[in-house]
Amino acid sequence: MVERIMPEPYRIKMVEPVKVPDRDEREEALKRAHYNMFGLRSQDVYIDLLTDSGTGAMSKYQWGALMIGDEAYAGADSFFSLKKAVKEILGFDYVVPTHQGRAAENVVFGTLVKKGDVVPFNMPFDTTRAHIFNNGGEPLDCVIDEAYHPEVQHPFKGNVDIKKLEAAVAKYGKDRIPFVMVTITNNSGGGQPVSLENLRQVSDVCRSHGILLLLDGARMAENAYFIKTREEACRGMSVAEILKETMNTADAITVSCKKDPLVNIGGMVCSRTEELHNSFLPRVILFEGYATYGGLAGRDLEALALGLREMVDEQYLAHRVAQVRYLGDLLGEGGVPCVTPAGGHAIFIDAAAFLPHIPQSAYPADVLGIEIYREGAIRGIGLGALAFATPDETGRIVYPKLELFRLAINRRTYTNHHIEFIAQTILDVYGRRDAIRYGLKEGYAPAVKGMKHFLVHLEPYAL
Ligand SMILES: *Cc1c(COP(=O)(O)O)cnc(C)c1O
Numbered sequence: 001m002v003e004r005i006m007p008e009p010y011r012i013k014m015v016e017p018v019k020v021p022d023r024d025e026r027e028e029a030l031k032r033a034h035y036n037m038f039g040l041r042s043q044d045v046y047i048d049l050l051t052d053s054g055t056g057a058m059s060k061y062q063w064g065a066l067m068i069g070d071e072a073y074a075g076a077d078s079f080f081s082l083k084k085a086v087k088e089i090l091g092f093d094y095v096v097p098t099h100q101g102r103a104a105e106n107v108v109f110g111t112l113v114k115k116g117d118v119v120p121f122n123m124p125f126d127t128t129r130a131h132i133f134n135n136g137g138e139p140l141d142c143v144i145d146e147a148y149h150p151e152v153q154h155p156f157k158g159n160v161d162i163k164k165l166e167a168a169v170a171k172y173g174k175d176r177i178p179f180v181m182v183t184i185t186n187n188s189g190g191g192q193p194v195s196l197e198n199l200r201q202v203s204d205v206c207r208s209h210g211i212l213l214l215l216d217g218a219r220m221a222e223n224a225y226f227i228k229t230r231e232e233a234c235r236g237m238s239v240a241e242i243l244k245e246t247m248n249t250a251d252a253i254t255v256s257c258k259k260d261p262l263v264n265i266g267g268m269v270c271s272r273t274e275e276l277h278n279s280f281l282p283r284v285i286l287f288e289g290y291a292t293y294g295g296l297a298g299r300d301l302e303a304l305a306l307g308l309r310e311m312v313d314e315q316y317l318a319h320r321v322a323q324v325r326y327l328g329d330l331l332g333e334g335g336v337p338c339v340t341p342a343g344g345h346a347i348f349i350d351a352a353a354f355l356p357h358i359p360q361s362a363y364p365a366d367v368l369g370i371e372i373y374r375e376g377a378i379r380g381i382g383l384g385a386l387a388f389a390t391p392d393e394t395g396r397i398v399y400p401k402l403e404l405f406r407l408a409i410n411r412r413t414y415t416n417h418h419i420e421f422i423a424q425t426i427l428d429v430y431g432r433r434d435a436i437r438y439g440l441k442e443g444y445a446p447a448v449k450g451m452k453h454f455l456v457h458l459e460p461y462a463l
Contacts, residue, residue, distance in 0.1 A: 005416050006322040009315040013060060020046045021377050030370060034457035035440060037369050037379050046377035047418055049407040052345045054100075054258035054265055056411030059310055062262070062303040069299025074290050078298035078305075082268075085305040089240070089312060090247045092270035094277035096284045097304070099295030101218060101256025102127040104267040107283045108214070108254050112178040113137040120168045120180045122160045123147070123188040128181070128216060137178075140168055147189040148401060150339040150350050155230040156195040157341075158186030158223075160202050169209055179212035180205075184223040184246070190404075191219065191343025193226035196234055196245055203249040212251045212276075218259040220246065221311040222344030225321055240312045252276055259345070262307035262411060266296055316412070320344075323419060324409050330423035336430050345408055349426070351384060352403035355433060360385045361397070362439025362463060365405045368429070370460075371436055372405075376425030380407040386440075387453040437463045 021029065021044055033039030037050060048055070070077040079097070086095040098104040105128055113119065115136030122143040124132065132139045142164040146154040160182060169177065182202060186192045199215075206213040224243040227234050234242050247253065251273070257266035269284075271277040281291050288295040296304075310316065321344060328342035337353035351365035358364040365382030372378050384403035392398050407422065429436075443457035 005326055006319050008415055009319050010059075010412055018046055019043075023374075026374055026377055030373065034443065035366075035370055035460060036453075036456055036458055037366075037373070037381055038454050039457075040373070040379060044377070045373075045379045047379070047414065047422060049346075049378060049380045049409065049422070051381070052259060052408040052410055053256065054263070055413065056262055056264075057413050058262065058264070058303060059306070059412075061310075062306045065302040065306050066299040069297060069302050071298040074292055076292055076298045076301070078301035079292040081305040082301045082308075085308045086268070086270055089243065089308045090253070090270055091244050092247065092253070092272060094271040094274065096269050096277070096280060096288075096291055097294035097296050097301060098267040098269065098284065098288050100258060100265060100267040101216075101254065102131065102267075103288055103295060104254035104256070104269045105131040106287055107269055107280050108252065109135050109137070110283050111280055112212075114178070116176060117178050118168065118172045118176050120160075120165055120177065122158055122182050122186050122194060124181070125183055125187050125216060125218070128183070142168060143186065143189060147186065147192065150190075150337075150348075150402065153341060155193075155341075156198060156226075157192035158184065158189055158194040159198040160194070162198075162201050162205065165202060165205055169205060169211070174209050174211055177211050179214045179251075181214045181216060183216040183218075185219040185226070185344050187218065187345075190339045190348050191222070191345045193223045193230070193344065195231050196227050196242065196249075197231065199246060199249040213249060215247070215250045215253040216255075217247075217253040218256040219344055220253075220255070221260040221317060222321065224312070225314070225317040226344065229321075239314050239317060243312055257304050257307065260311045260411075261304055262311055263300065263304045266300055266304050268294070268304075320409075320411060323414075323416060326416060327407065327409070327419045327423060330420065331426060334423070334427040334430060336426060339404065347407045347409075348383070349405040349407070350403070351382065351405045354405075354430065355436060357434070357437070358439060358463065360389075360399045360403055362441075363458070364439075365403050366440055366458065367436060367438065367460075368405045370440075371429045372426060375429050376421065378407075378422055378425055380405055382406075382453070386456065386458075390449075439463050 029044035109131045113135040117137035120140045124139045144161045224239045252271040325342045337350040339348040355364040363386045365384035388400040438460045440458040446455045
């Protein structure tokens, strides 16, 4: 059942006109884009759900703060605005800004991971995984088994399986495990939350073995909101208190500030101790910029300091999570197969179940993307075989377990009416799904592993 919809806790002060391209224009745009959603121009798209990264709307306070940015190379006031917000909202004494999340990973993993190391995770995000490989290490998924089943209900599907973690610690030991990392919410597993109880258990395991615990906090506020609504022991706490408690379990965090912290660009590394913080600084200066600006302008730091405060606003979070769930409910009521329960930032359609007559080798998630764009000029992204299939040692293609299509919801950007239009569009495609009888084959594809789906050229062929 669709619950009563929650109205937007904001009003619109400045509009960004968008136009709906007509059917001929959409066909032209698809051809120009080589049928790859990354190839579309923004002006060809009516509702853009490609990603929730850096695509949210800043508040009038953030826009106002841009004017007071201090652009000093070192020791800018704006850095101290950020440092104060980090201390107040997250409780860390030390912070370095970076230009985005993967830059924070480059700083931390380049400093701490050496060849032969193993890093246990619930699940790492793609760039996180790539950075560990790049430093000669190996990530190890320790998420609970429920995470791999789209239809299984669990309030904290992002949790770490403590038995798997203990087994990893017993096998590799402190010498080969530089740190354990937990992604909150678990993006690669569908934006699913991790409970505070689970984080405390992970922290206990780490402390008893003298291993650092790091968090990937891109969606730490959404995670705290899920804890408030789903974890009995935390019901009486505010989201701000829960977030602080969450952070208390960790020695350091990396953050893509383009997600929950509500800015269009930025990242950061926050550390508990001066020793850890100092160990990161040479790499910050080498790759990002001086330690007090890290690749960002002073005005960006001001907007970020405010974004950190705004992200824990409970009315905002309640609406955000309800809006994502509303889309999931509308699609579910119409029979569209989706990952459940809905995550914090996106709805994932099970494309294999939506288009069961298209084999995974013909990229059904990406066919679905083309059809949804055709129907309503809405852009999402396929996360299936095109993105994740890899050849094994013998050259045989190993397909991913899940063939998903993601609709990421931008923060404070679209109204519930847009959500209804998105659902209607997808239901229209669902109604004519049996007539969708084509696959996609690759034309140009880049040689670099893991980069294919961003750059590949695709061509439809009849099935
Ligand atoms: C987006 C993201 C990153 C990488 O951040 P960028 O800002 O895109 O570089 C890392 N971890 C998670 C969980 C993310 O969602």
